[in-house]
Amino acid sequence: MKKLETIQEVMNFINENHLVFLYISQENCSVCHALRPKLIELLKKYPKIELREVEADKVKELAAEYLIFSAPTLLFFVAGKEYFREGKFVQFKKLEAAIAQIYSFEDRAQMQVPKQ
Template sequence: MEKLQTIQEVTTFVRENHLVFLYVSQEDCSVCHVLQPKLTELLKKYPEIELREVEAHKVKEISAEYLIFSAPTMLFFVDGKEYIREGKFVQFKKLDAQIEHIYSHTKDSA
């Protein structure tokens, strides 16, 4: 998964892409390391979604800019607007259904 290194990269990425998924992780977070491959696999179903990781310990401004208080945090944006926010205890079937609903509607309107 490609990583964004600065808050400027993050905000530009969110602003300039139609469908964006940010995965915010922490260095010593075992849950982060377990969920990341599951998320990567899930998003293979949605090829138009751009996925990037942000390491919160390296991009400290991410917490203030996106109100992130724990890791992992998963954020899904459509045209710069946040639609989904998930944290540590992610139910992937529910997340998949939410993404599918939004994804199908954005493809219909595109």
């Protein structure tokens, strides 16, 4: 998983991609390391979602900008707006349901756009 290393990279990534998933971790966080492969595996089902990791202890401004109080924190953005947030004890069924809902909505919306 690619990492973003500055707050500007994070903001640009969110604003330049339609479906964005940020995985906020910390270097010495065992829960963070355990969740990472599960998240990567889950998002393989949703190839239009761009995934990046940010280490909160290295990008200090992240906490203030996105109100991150613990790690891991998972943030899902749609068109630059936060759609879903999950922290610490991630419920993967709830997470997958939220992703599936917005993903299917996005697919339907794209099918309805008239071609020019």
